[in-house]
Amino acid sequence: MEIIEMGALALGSAIRRREIGVREAAESYLDAIEARDGDLHCYNTVCRDEALERADEVQKGIDAGVYTSPLAGVPVGIKDNICTKGVKTTCSSKILSNFVPTYDATVVQKLHDAGLVTLGKLNMDEFAMGSTTETSFTGATHNPWDVSRVPGGSSGGAAAAVAARLAPVTLGSDTGGSIRQPASFCGVSGLKPTYGAVSRYGLVAYASSLDQIGPLGHDAADCAALFAEIEGKDKMDGTSMENPKFDFEAATAGTLRGKTIGLPADYFGEGLSSEVRAAVEAAAKTCEELGAKVETFPMPIVKYAVPAYYIIACAEACSNLSRYDGIKYGYRSEHAENLMETYVKTRSEGFGMEVKRRIMLGNFVLSSGYYDAYYNKALKAKKLIQQSFFEAFEKYDMLLGPVAPTTAPKMGESLSDPLKMYLGDIYTVMINIAGVPSMALPCGFDKAGLPVGMQFIGKPFCEAEILSAAAAFQQATDFHKQSPQQD
Amino acid sequence: MEWEIVMGLEVHTELATKTKIFCGCSTAFGGEPNTHVCEICSGMPGTLPLLNRRVVEYAVRTGLATNCNITRKNKFDRKNYFYPDLPKAYQISQLYLPICRNGFIEVKAADGGTKKIGIHEIHMEEDAGKLVHDEFSDCTLVDYNRCGVPLLEIVSEPDFREASEVVDYLEKLRAILQFTGVSDCKMQEGSLRADVNLSVRPKGQAEFGTRTEMKNLNSFRAIARAIEYESRRQIDILEDGGKVVQETRRWDDTRGVSYAMRSKEDAQDYKYFPEPDLPPIEISDAFIEKVKAEMPELPEAKKRRYIEELGLPEYDTSILTSDLAFVRLFEATEKLCQSPKDAANWIMGEVMKLLNDSGTLPEDMTLSPEKLAAVINMVKAGKINRGTGKTVLEKVFSQDVDPETYVKENNLAQITDLSALRPVLEEVIAANEKSVSEYKGGKTQAMGYIMGQAMRALKGKAPAQEVQKLLHEMLDS
Numbered sequence: 025m026e027i028i029e030m031g032a033l034a035l036g037s038a039i040r041r042r043e044i045g046v047r048e049a050a051e052s053y054l055d056a057i058e059a060r061d062g063d064l065h066c067y068n069t070v071c072r073d074e075a076l077e078r079a080d081e082v083q084k085g086i087d088a089g090v091y092t093s094p095l096a097g098v099p100v101g102i103k104d105n106i107c108t109k110g111v112k113t114t115c116s117s118k119i120l121s122n123f124v125p126t127y128d129a130t131v132v133q134k135l136h137d138a139g140l141v142t143l144g145k146l147n148m149d150e151f152a153m154g155s156t157t158e159t160s161f162t163g164a165t166h167n168p169w170d171v172s173r174v175p176g177g178s179s180g181g182a183a184a185a186v187a188a189r190l191a192p193v194t195l196g197s198d199t200g201g202s203i204r205q206p207a208s209f210c211g212v213s214g215l216k217p218t219y220g221a222v223s224r225y226g227l228v229a230y231a232s233s234l235d236q237i238g239p240l241g242h243d244a245a246d247c248a249a250l251f252a253e254i255e256g257k258d259k260m261d262g263t264s265m266e267n268p269k270f271d272f273e274a275a276t277a278g279t280l281r282g283k284t285i286g287l288p289a290d291y292f293g294e295g296l297s298s299e300v301r302a303a304v305e306a307a308a309k310t311c312e313e314l315g316a317k318v319e320t321f322p323m324p325i326v327k328y329a330v331p332a333y334y335i336i337a338c339a340e341a342c343s344n345l346s347r348y349d350g351i352k353y354g355y356r357s358e359h360a361e362n363l364m365e366t367y368v369k370t371r372s373e374g375f376g377m378e379v380k381r382r383i384m385l386g387n388f389v390l391s392s393g394y395y396d397a398y399y400n401k402a403l404k405a406k407k408l409i410q411q412s413f414f415e416a417f418e419k420y421d422m423l424l425g426p427v428a429p430t431t432a433p434k435m436g437e438s439l440s441d442p443l444k445m446y447l448g449d450i451y452t453v454m455i456n457i458a459g460v461p462s463m464a465l466p467c468g469f470d471k472a473g474l475p476v477g478m479q480f481i482g483k484p485f486c487e488a489e490i491l492s493a494a495a496a497f498q499q500a501t502d503f504h505k506q507s508p509q510q511d
Numbered sequence: 512m513e514w515e516i517v518m519g520l521e522v523h524t525e526l527a528t529k530t531k532i533f534c535g536c537s538t539a540f541g542g543e544p545n546t547h548v549c550e551i552c553s554g555m556p557g558t559l560p561l562l563n564r565r566v567v568e569y570a571v572r573t574g575l576a577t578n579c580n581i582t583r584k585n586k587f588d589r590k591n592y593f594y595p596d597l598p599k600a601y602q603i604s605q606l607y608l609p610i611c612r613n614g615f616i617e618v619k620a621a622d623g624g625t626k627k628i629g630i631h632e633i634h635m636e637e638d639a640g641k642l643v644h645d646e647f648s649d650c651t652l653v654d655y656n657r658c659g660v661p662l663l664e665i666v667s668e669p670d671f672r673e674a675s676e677v678v679d680y681l682e683k684l685r686a687i688l689q690f691t692g693v694s695d696c697k698m699q700e701g702s703l704r705a706d707v708n709l710s711v712r713p714k715g716q717a718e719f720g721t722r723t724e725m726k727n728l729n730s731f732r733a734i735a736r737a738i739e740y741e742s743r744r745q746i747d748i749l750e751d752g753g754k755v756v757q758e759t760r761r762w763d764d765t766r767g768v769s770y771a772m773r774s775k776e777d778a779q780d781y782k783y784f785p786e787p788d789l790p791p792i793e794i795s796d797a798f799i800e801k802v803k804a805e806m807p808e809l810p811e812a813k814k815r816r817y818i819e820e821l822g823l824p825e826y827d828t829s830i831l832t833s834d835l836a837f838v839r840l841f842e843a844t845e846k847l848c849q850s851p852k853d854a855a856n857w858i859m860g861e862v863m864k865l866l867n868d869s870g871t872l873p874e875d876m877t878l879s880p881e882k883l884a885a886v887i888n889m890v891k892a893g894k895i896n897r898g899t900g901k902t903v904l905e906k907v908f909s910q911d912v913d914p915e916t917y918v919k920e921n922n923l924a925q926i927t928d929l930s931a932l933r934p935v936l937e938e939v940i941a942a943n944e945k946s947v948s949e950y951k952g953g954k955t956q957a958m959g960y961i962m963g964q965a966m967r968a969l970k971g972k973a974p975a976q977e978v979q980k981l982l983h984e985m986l987d988s
Contacts, residue, residue: 107557120556127550129557228556233787261559262790339784343591346600347554351653367593390591390782399784 027052028189029507031242032098033249035192039086039097046083046097050075050141053099057143057190064166066185068104069112070144075099082139091139094249100135101191103182104145105152106237107226108132111142115228116160117150119348119355119374129226130261131195131237131254138253143191147181150376151345152202152230154178155445156438159378164435167209168508169474173432176206179240183210186240187508193241193250197227199234200333201427201452204464207240208427208477211466213494213504214240215247216452218484219459220265222251223258229344231337234456243504244465244494248275251487267485275491278499281315283421283489285480288323291425291451303468303476304426307497311424314496321419325405325412326454330446332405333453334382335389335398342386348374381442406457413458413481422490423481426451427464431474455481463490466503475503512750513714516742517722518671518707519631522684524663524694525638525702526569532637532661533560533603540700544643544654552659554598559788566661567610567792569693570635571802573663574611576687576809577630582610583794587635587786592779595653596640604664606783609634610794616687618679621672628680629668636662657701663693669708669719674738678731681705682833686810689835697874698730705734710755711745720745721755725769727762737762741769813838821851830859836873843880848887857887861901865908882907885914896971899923926973932981939965940985950986958982 027035027049038044054072061067085091102108105115107125109132114120128136135142149159157165157180165180167173168188175184179196183206186194196203198216207214215238222237229235239250249272257266287308292301308318350356350370357369375383389398416423428448438445455462460481467478482490498504531538534551551558567585574581588606614630640658644651665684671677685703688694696703710722725741728734740762745755758774808816814828823831831841837858845854862883866873886907890900895918903923906912918924926932940947943964950957958979965978 105557113556115556123556125550125555125557127555127558225559226557229788231787260561262561263559263788340787343589343601343782343784346591346593347556347598349593349595349600351595352553352598353555363595387782390784392780392782395782395784 028056028192030192032095032192032246036093036095036098036249040094046086046141047076047079049097050079050099050143053143053191060188061190063171064168064184064188064190065147065163066165066181066188066190067101067144068114068116068147068162068181071111071142074111075141075143078141082141085139093138093140093253095193095253096139098140098192099143100140100250101143101146101182101185101194102132103148103179103194103196105148105197105228105230106132106195107228108142108145111145113145113228114162115151116148116162117375117379118161119370120228121161121355123354125226127226130223130258132226134254135195140253146179146185146191146194146196149178149180149202150379151228151341152178152197152199152235153341153378153382155201155205155448156433156435157181157206158435158439159376161376166435167432169211170432170472172434173474174209174435174438176209176428176432178202178206179214180206182240183207183212183214186210186212186242189507193239193246195237195250195254196240197230197235197237198456199230199236200337200449200456203238203240204427204452204462204477204479205449207464208466209432209475211475211477211503211506211508212240213243213247213463213465213498214238215251215487215491216455216462216464217251217255217487218267218461219456220263221267221461221485221487222254223256223261223264225258225260229340231340232344233340234333234337236456243498244463244491245276247463248272248488248491248495251275251491255487265485267487269485270488275488276495277492278496279492280311280496283316283493284419285311285316285318286416286420286423287318287320288326288416288423288425289320290323290326292320295429295447295450296426297430297470299470300426300428300430300476303470304424304478307467307478308424310497310500311493314500316493318424319420321416323412323416325409326450328405329409329454329457330450332402332409333449333457334385334446335402336406336457338382338386339390339399339402340386342383342390345375345379345383350374378439378442409454409457410459413454413460417483422483422486422493425479425481427477427479428452431470431472431476451479455479460484461487461490463487463494465494465498466506467497467501468503469506475506514711514742514746515714515716516672516709516711516738517669517719518677518709518738519669520665520667520671520677520680521706521708522665522667522681523704524665524688524696526566526661526663527692527694528563528565528569528661530563531659532563532566532635533659536659538660540697540702542656544652544656547656548658552598553655554600560603560786562789562792563661566635567794568802569661569691570610570633570663571794571799572691572806573665573688573693574614574633575799575803575806576691577611577614577616577633577665577684579611579614579630579633581794581799582608582612584608585610585792585794587789588783589786590781590783592781594639595651596642596655596658598640598655598658602637602639603786603789604636605634607785616680616683618676618683621675626670626676628670628676631666631668633663633665636664638662674735677707677738678735681731681734683810686833686835690809690813690838691807695874697872699872704728707734707738707741709738709741709745711742711749720749721757723755723757724759725762726759726772729764733762733764736764736767737769740767744769817851821845823851823855827855827859831855834873836876840876840878840880840883844884844887847880847884848891850887850891853887853891854884857883857904861904862908865905869909877911878908882911882914889914889918893927893974894918894924896925896974898971924972926969929977929981932969932973932978933985935968936965936978936981936985939968947986961986
């Protein structure tokens with residue numbers, strides 16, 4: 025099998041057996057990127073020289089027994105909102121187009137310590153705001169299954185790179201579905217961990233109370249392996265927590281037998297495309313055949329999820345993005361005559377439309393006189409959403425539902441109708457508000473041959489359980505083994 | 512019409528923690544610009560705050576020392592505004608759940624009694640950086656060294672009616688902050704800053720007038736002057752039939768006037784919301800008990816102890832406990848010289864005079880208790896007289912000389928061997944024949960002159976009583 029078709033754990037295993045060299049692995053991917061990324065634009069920055077140099081170091085480390093991780097020597101792509109020391113971290117925004125961090129994010133440090141080799145930085149929606157990767161200042165990423173379609177977003181580069189075999193595994197971030205939705209559109213697997221399971225230190229914040237870094241890969245086992253490397257309490261992130269329940273063996277065991285799975289009825293209501301519904305319902309049947317008990321239950325709170333999400337996320341975003349003011353780093357307008365103009369022009373010229381829209385929305389909902397009507401109400405909705413998940417998990421081990429109402433739309437369709445784009449997040453944003461983990465994986469294809477995704481939603485810190493359920497499903501199916509036709 | 516002034520204070524104090532509130536950078540004052548700075552306090556993308564637990568401890572200490580209720584479940588909030596000295600464009604502060612509430616400090620009332628000034632709340636927050644305007648290149652530069660230095664904001668109730676109450680409150684508060692070790696309270700370094708909210712109303716009226724807020728008050732003296740100026744300004748406006756505008760005013764101490772900075776209409780909407788990057792902080796009973804147990808002795812307790820155990824008059828204890836520098840000097844000196852009253856007298860007299868004359872602040876004093884005690888002990892033992900003692904102390908104070916060596920080298924010690932006096936006095940008698948004969952002729956006043964000549968010859972190093980006794984002995988026979 026070609027190196028780039030292998031997947032992360034298989035490649036790591038071959039590297040450990042000295043069947044494949046670390047440099048050889050990195051070169052295979054770098055060559056593939058060079059050949060195909062011109063069309064797809066998964067990467068904002070490719071670190072060819074650094075990667076090859078690092079590959080040689082890691083090879084020595086593996087030979088010396090320093091690196092023992094199952095992923096030692098495996099290449100990895102990093103979403104461009106995760107800080108990498110000495111390598112540009114742009115968030116796909118003009119305002120950070122020249123920003124080079126002076127430090128590594130905790131997850132990057134952890135991957136470095138485990139001996140993974142960074143290939144480069146992956147394209148995304150600007151500041152992770154968007155569901156298509158079209159809001160990127162560097163240009164849109166194309167869906168490898170159909171280049172006229174979007175890869176989803178905001179981790180579009182991270183998902184498309186795995187689908188197009190331009191990285192075996194990638195790190196994305198998920199604030200309202202930004203790992204799971206592109207994973208679904210691109211036919212790959214992706215995990216949104218429990219809030220606090222992975223350190224956010226070094227993740228450029230969009231909405232701090234919702235952001236989580238997570239892995240994308242060919243299958244659940246690869247995601248489990250990458251998650252195992254990055255999870256855990258970090259002293260640099262006060263909101264991170266130890267997860268004593270996580271165990272890699274359990275996460276890859278492949279267990280659905282005896283599990284009770286709830287299907288939220290409101291995940292299958294109006295707005296869901298019939299093809300997606302059919303694929304997810306068929307997958308639920310497969311779960312039953314694999315020994316799970318599946319049951320539909322009402323979850324009416326779903327309709328409040330999107331408005332609550334956009335209020336909370338935008339409120340935090342307008343504050344988080346205020347630091348891009350042209351004073352300290354990043355883009356500064358050349359046309360400013362004084363301090364106020366520096367702020368106004370820098371931010372007007374430096375941010376794209378979608379980011380500006382969310383900054384304005386956030387400022388509005390936090391304004392005195394509106395705070396109670398919007399922000400406080402959204403916090404109340406958050407409590408109710410958490411409560412309904414808590415109640416659901418008293419009955420079920422996990423929930424199962426679609427990731428997105430449709431398969432990947434055509435490029436250009438979404439930006440003209442932002443409200444429609446926001447409603448497309450209906451099945452994913454609730455999970456971030458509740459802070460629970462969710463594993464997205466492919467479960468079929470529509471008539472156009474585009475992947476359909478579903479998600480197993482788990483109890484807090486029960487990543488192992490949903491990863492294992494996904495692994496069981498993948499042991500019985502081959503949707504995840506399909507890859508887009510290459511020209 | 513008789514007017515009443517109503518005032519409330521907002522005091523910011525920088526905490527004496529070694530490191531900043533949300534990162535490990537040093538809080539030391541000064542330092543080359545941007546050398547006490549890291550990714551976190553300079554607000555680099557992706558960084559997160561990490562709470563310094565010592566700040567919570569100091570806040571609780573301050574709350575307990577000012578009779579506050581301690582909030583058990585604490586949260587931080589973001590105060591959003593743009594300014595170049597604020598690298599994140601928001602300040603992490605506490606709006607909704609401040610750590611301390613409903614306390615008070617007792618002050619001297621204008622009528623001579625005591626009065627409780629309510630403390631509305633105390634909250635924790637981070638300081639901003641500093642803008643430095645470079646005249647030479649006509650540009651403004653930012654120094655982030657101060658960014659993230661922990662602050663407590665202590666907000667009083669509008670309970671003040673006289674400037675003297677404000678000054679006494681600030682002195683008491685400063686002593687509490689210093690004694691608890693929470694802050695060094697150096698006003699000139701900005702580690703204690705006070706804003707005064709002031710309004711006036713006709714005496715007897717229940718509702719408050721429109722208030723203004725005064726900033727940039729850098730000394731107790733400036734505060735008293737600014738209060739006088741602002742209350743006069745408001746009364747003049749009202750007496751002329753005008754209306755006071757709610758606004759923030761800046762005090763210019765050199766010119767002795769304040770001017771408007773921004774009015775209520777320009778007031779910023781800070782869009783406070785809960786800080787998502789910091790988990791709530793739970794304060795347990797055990798934590799509060801621990802803080803209580805480790806609480807250093809406060810000014811009031813010290814006063815009582817000085818009166819009861821050391822036998823000092825109340826007046827002395829008030830002065831000594833007005834500044835931690837005096838307390839430290841007094842307590843160590845008192846032990847070394849075994850005489851609380853002597854130590855107190857020397858500090859209240861000579862030391863304070865030297866500080867005043869040289870314009871030195873108590874906290875900048877280099878005088879060590881060992882050297883002060885050495886001077887006191889020499890005087891007590893009669894080795895030098897009090898006047899020489901003052902001279903020596905002045906040298907110690909200004910040049911940090913060793914008192915004993917100084918006395919020896921300058922030959923200042925008292926002549927204790929009385930037999931050594933007689934030859935000197937014989938010379939004096941011989942040289943002042945006229946006065947001596949006048950004295951012997953019954954003009955007793957002449958003795959004063961002879962005494963003076965004798966002391967001059969002895970360079971003041973002999974006990975006057977002994978000299979006089981000996982002179983009488985020599986002349987009266």
